[in-house]
Amino acid sequence: GAVVSQHPSRVICKSGTSVKIECRSLDFQATTMFWYRQFPKQSLMLMATSNEGSKATYEQGVEKDKFLINHASLTLSTLTVTSAHPEDSSFYICSASSGSGYNEQFFGPGTRLTVL
């Protein structure tokens, strides 16, 4: 299957700083990438959908100015958590879709963000 990577896998930062998480599709071109957030022992919640070359579409309740998403190429999307606070601590997961076939999304391994 297609491979999606995320970097970093784990990050610890101080409150008020910004953190960038990268999501890459390694062996296919991803027309669409998705960003999810997963709290401990809870399900994945979709934050936003990003299409290459256009603005991301955010889900209701997700602050677009806080969670900046850039999808500059067909293999890379970035999520920047701006002015992070402890409540932003979570597991962030991206997925990528080539846009063909049965809408299959390929998931990255996730990034654990801890804000002190």
Add this chain to the structure above:
Amino acid sequence: AQRVTQPEKLLSVFKGAPVELKCNYSYSGSPELFWYVQYSRQRLQLLLRHISRESIKGFTADLNKGETSFHLKKPFAQEEDSAMYYCAITQGGSEKLVFGKGTKLTVNP
């Protein structure tokens, strides 16, 4: 709004026993339903989807529109099936997935 319900947070069976993970959904249109699996320390991966009607690793799932269910079944569970299982739905034409809360399956030796 679409909703996916997995009523069991935890499910424990013995090796060789049948297993059924329940999933119910609420959506008025034509849904596409999926089962995703996450093994320990691994990423989420697609197990099966209803439109392909395939059996993966011995698992099957049938979409029952009357009962709005998409239960995942396997006649003889194996220890390597122990994992977190998520049922998910998309509305027709959309790629956005809505996940259930997941069921943790433990298959005991």
